[in-house]
Amino acid sequence: MRPVAVIGAGKTPFGAFPDRDLRSLAVEAGEKALRDAHAAPSQIESFYLGNFSGPAFVGQNHLAPYISTALGIQGVPSTRIEAACASSGSAFYHAWAEVAAGIHDIVMVTGVEKMTSQSTARVSEILAEAGDCSGEMKAGNTFASLFAMIARRHMHDFGTKKEHLAAVSVKNHDNGALNPEAHMRKAITMEQALNGKPIADPLNIYDCSLISDGAAAVILAPLDRAREFTEKPVRVLGIAQASDYVALDQKEDITTFPAVRRAGEKAYRMAGVTAADIQFAELHDCFTIAEIVASEDLGFVARGEGGPYALEGCTRRDGARPINPSGGLKSKGHPVGATGAAQICELVAQIRGEAGDRQLARHALGLAENLGGSGATCVVSILGAA
């Protein structure tokens, strides 16, 4: 396998953009990534699109060539990957594999979702299609309620408290307030976080990520060609994708995500590092409990201790290992198909030292964890300076 580097990254702001359509968002992110890599569309040899549900959200299918041709990328393989909220993490994994295997040199990954043209109830219904529609979802569940059931059991087994969940929300809003591209740039207090509108007990509105529009893109190249394009290549040191049951009721223990553990272990092994070496991370905080469980499954902290770990401030910007300096899905926003690629964009910005007001002090080695559904897909990527 050849070493692979990210040579360009770009994203749109995340938010509610009634005047923008899905294609224009994806094209904006793609063009920014091309400019960042000093590359022309004609140099892209393969294109991957991460998108969860363009057909349901905006009534458009066959999205990969629909977007790549709009970017001026002609004739090359153009492939859409759907893996729920891990769609563009998975697209990144497959693009990496093509470059690592020597199939293509310059490969673009774009992730996009346009969600806000639908009502919240309809969005819940579309997102629910990423669960088991013959069982759990038919009973009236939403993704919030599935993660609420995870939180409830985590509280039962480990003594996790609402204050622990709220600490994740307060911290991510605090970070997002410094991110000019975040959907909700607003710090919140612990009291607010604890007293939000109930969504699915024990989760309230402040435990839930946002419904957003947005796109993100990155360009990959073999490491030995990276400097043809950029002074600041960022190396993909380890990456893995893993899978698990779609239905929560098929899992033996819902307080852990086996796909996160497996992808994390494989990515650590490939990178030749351990959890202790990771200086910062972007974790998939679709719900506050998901960040807590992921911090345990990735070995940042022992099983059951993710809540106190967050409350004690270890994951804040000034903590031992900052988590979600971008603001995470909670504050930066969660256009689901764009999220995995946006996490990579944040890792790239931090590693290059270009993250502005939210730049971390220790930023040489970062990890991104992108989760699909209630844990059926996970992609873990470890990036560092080349």
Added chain:
Amino acid sequence: MRTGAVYTETVIYSAPEAFLNEAPYQTAIITLDGGGRVTARIHGARVAIGDRVAEIESRGGVPCFRKAE
């Protein structure tokens, strides 16, 4: 009808479009006495983890349970 114990549960306030009129309502994952788990709708009194529950009906393919006497 099947019986079991509540493995986890939640009360849903923000419902998907198809269930808007029913909110708030409780769903749970039940560990069945015969083995395996099922996701169910809870009718009647709210249940908590560990509570014994019994199936009362299957409505449109959705198993419905309630707290056992």
